[in-house]
Amino acid sequence: MSVQQQALPLSGFASPDTGRYRGDHLLVAEMVERGSKVLDVGCGDGDLLLLLESRGIDGRGIELSREGVNHCVAKGLAVVQGDADTDLVNYPDDAFDYVILSQTLQATRRPRLVLENLLRIGRRAIVSFPNFGFWKMRLQLLVGGHMPRTENLPATWYDTPNIHFCTIKDFVQLCDEINVKMERAVALDLYGRPLRLNAPWWFWNMFGEQGVFLLSRAEKGR
Amino acid sequence: MVNVQSIPSPAIHSEERAHEADHPSSHVALFGAEQPLKLDCGIDLSPFQIAYQTYGQLNAERSNAILIFHALTGDQHVANIHPVTGKLGWWETMVGPGRPLDTDRYFIICSNVIGGCMGSTGPASTNPATGKVWGLDFPIITIPDMVRAQAMLIDRLGIDTLFCAVGGSMGGMQALQWTAAYPTRVFSALPVACSTRHSAQNIAFHELGRQAVMADPDWRGGRYFEQGTDPHRGLGVARMAAHITYLSDAALHRKFGRRMQDRDLPTFSFDADFQVESYLRYQGSSFVERFDANSYLYLTRAMDYFDIAADHDGVLAEAFRGIQTRLCVVSFTSDWLFPTSESRAIVHALNASGARVSFAEIETDRGHDAFLLDVPEFFDISRAFLESAGAARGLTRNGG
Numbered sequence: 283m284s285v286q287q288q289a290l291p292l293s294g295f296a297s298p299d300t301g302r303y304r305g306d307h308l309l310v311a312e313m314v315e316r317g318s319k320v321l322d323v324g325c326g327d328g329d330l331l332l333l334l335e336s337r338g339i340d341g342r343g344i345e346l347s348r349e350g351v352n353h354c355v356a357k358g359l360a361v362v363q364g365d366a367d368t369d370l371v372n373y374p375d376d377a378f379d380y381v382i383l384s385q386t387l388q389a390t391r392r393p394r395l396v397l398e399n400l401l402r403i404g405r406r407a408i409v410s411f412p413n414f415g416f417w418k419m420r421l422q423l424l425v426g427g428h429m430p431r432t433e434n435l436p437a438t439w440y441d442t443p444n445i446h447f448c449t450i451k452d453f454v455q456l457c458d459e460i461n462v463k464m465e466r467a468v469a470l471d472l473y474g475r476p477l478r479l480n481a482p483w484w485f486w487n488m489f490g491e492q493g494v495f496l497l498s499r500a501e502k503g504r
Numbered sequence: 505m506v507n508v509q510s511i512p513s514p515a516i517h518s519e520e521r522a523h524e525a526d527h528p529s530s531h532v533a534l535f536g537a538e539q540p541l542k543l544d545c546g547i548d549l550s551p552f553q554i555a556y557q558t559y560g561q562l563n564a565e566r567s568n569a570i571l572i573f574h575a576l577t578g579d580q581h582v583a584n585i586h587p588v589t590g591k592l593g594w595w596e597t598m599v600g601p602g603r604p605l606d607t608d609r610y611f612i613i614c615s616n617v618i619g620g621c622m623g624s625t626g627p628a629s630t631n632p633a634t635g636k637v638w639g640l641d642f643p644i645i646t647i648p649d650m651v652r653a654q655a656m657l658i659d660r661l662g663i664d665t666l667f668c669a670v671g672g673s674m675g676g677m678q679a680l681q682w683t684a685a686y687p688t689r690v691f692s693a694l695p696v697a698c699s700t701r702h703s704a705q706n707i708a709f710h711e712l713g714r715q716a717v718m719a720d721p722d723w724r725g726g727r728y729f730e731q732g733t734d735p736h737r738g739l740g741v742a743r744m745a746a747h748i749t750y751l752s753d754a755a756l757h758r759k760f761g762r763r764m765q766d767r768d769l770p771t772f773s774f775d776a777d778f779q780v781e782s783y784l785r786y787q788g789s790s791f792v793e794r795f796d797a798n799s800y801l802y803l804t805r806a807m808d809y810f811d812i813a814a815d816h817d818g819v820l821a822e823a824f825r826g827i828q829t830r831l832c833v834v835s836f837t838s839d840w841l842f843p844t845s846e847s848r849a850i851v852h853a854l855n856a857s858g859a860r861v862s863f864a865e866i867e868t869d870r871g872h873d874a875f876l877l878d879v880p881e882f883f884d885i886s887r888a889f890l891e892s893a894g895a896a897r898g899l900t901r902n903g904g
Binding site: 319342348351352353354355356357358359360361362363364369372373374377 | 848
């Protein structure tokens with residue numbers, strides 16, 4: 283694999299915020315520079331946006347459910363009801379410093395197109411997704427012979443919104459294919475804690491419950 | 505001969521309406537020769553007056569004022585008994601103590617638009633130069649003209665910045681125009697079921713309505729006041745056609761289906777056999793009691809001309825560049841007059857200009873009129889938006 287995993291400063295985990303926010307949110311927030319402009323695609327109830335705004339970041343959101351939009355608006359957030367598959371095309375180039383897609387890529391109809399749009403709209407993208415190569419998934423298929431269900435992905439195969447599962451390995455391969463530069467990569471375990479940084483990719487692909495990637499556009503002509 | 509039944513004559517006489525046009529049962533702000541209203545058509549309208557209602561108290565900081573904009577056939581009587589019809593205000597569900605537009609917290613203003621017929625200067629008003637009703641001598645007005653007049657009223661009331669600009673349909677157009685024209689004077693805006701430009705289909709419906717009015721022999725080239733006639737049939741037909749566009753197929757079906765009106769069998773006539781016919785005729789006849797036909801022509805025209813982007817080389821985002829106003833745009837799924845796609849276009853432009861905008865599409869089968877009806881999801885988002893904007897504005901619970 284051509285891309286190296288890189289070290290990530292994880293000072294956020296030691297901050298007093300820790301208890302109030304989700305582990306993956308703190309990790310994402312650590313990746314965003316202060317004073318930047320961020321679009322959170324699939325922002326849910328706006329918890330990540332609130333965390334970002336508390337750190338002086340100008341945040342905007344897109345959320346599919348009206349209830350989610352309502353919760354966000356009540357928190358004073360600027361959130362638009364919309365869909366990653368259909369609405370990202372309407373945002374102009376370079377509108378944001380970062381575009382975040384948290385646990386949503388696997389639920390889009392055209393993940394590759396969505397990924398390309400993220401990096402058109404934003405100079406950088408932060409993408410997190412459940413790793414289908416996680417050992418619990420593999421074990422359920424191998425031994426149980428049924429579609430995997432986990433604590434974080436409890437839906438049955440017939441009612442899951444997740445239609446495009448991938449492994450960390452698959453995702454890295456896609457980034458290579460569409461000429462996306464991976465600036466940072468982190469794998470989190472089932473409890474949202476980062477795995478050892480010096481672990482090999484196969485270890486991440488086996489023991490990472492989710493992957494979090496900071497991406498940017500590769501230089502042209504490479 | 506087959507039995508025919510047309511729209512009945514209005515129960516309320518036109519004199520009563522005419523009186524309300526010059527001497528409204530509202531507050532009136534008079535603007536004399538030294539303060540003309542500069543209209544887009546190039547004419548300075550002077551003197552002119554604005555009729556308005558207020559609810560709640562302006563706080564000491566003058567920071568809690570909400571300006572509500574009424575729709576095409578609405579007026580300033582938002583939350584009080586209407587002086588002509590005796591009915592409740594048109595937005596009682598939204599405005600009042602504890603309601604989303606909480607009169608215990610906010611100072612709420614609604615003015616009759618310029619060109620209207622409920623006390624702001626319009627074609628039904630008396631032209632001071634001639635002593636006669638303006639009629640078609642009244643200059644063509646636009647949505648920006650209405651907004652310019654409102655800004656003069658807000659100046660007169662000593663308010664520098666509105667806490668919020670709120671309106672649906674034509675009212676939403678005014679909220680957007682306020683935001684584009686006076687971005688530093690609008691802290692937040694809630695444009696509902698509207699658009700930044702009137703669509704071809706909507707212009708077509710308006711033209712249908714205008715032609716219905718003008719085809720009525722009682723219209724008399726717009727001089728019906730002087731000639732003692734009332735084009736209530738033409739205006740009634742215009743209202744009936746327009747009213748269909750405010751509803752939806754699903755809502756009409758749910759409300760009326762093919763049910764008969766006070767009969768079990770068809771009468772084999774052009775009588776109002778179906779409930780939906782009877783309902784539309786009622787809508788037509790009750791409308792003409794309170795609305796002036798010429799005013800209907802002028803206001804529909806103002807909506808037709810509305811196109812914010814046109815003033816910015818066709819680039820809508822330019823109209824909103826750099827604005828600090830917080831916006832919440834709301835649309836309704838079954839609204840086919842101002843469909844969600846129109847609201848999305850507003851949101852895309854606002855996003856492109858970097859504005860702080862939220863957007864929600866409310867699921868309902870009640871069509872365009874949903875913004876006037878009891879739709880809890882709409883109240884929820886409005887309340888959520890105003891409360892968070894109020895917190896950002898430093899407004900406290902007791903209106904301070």
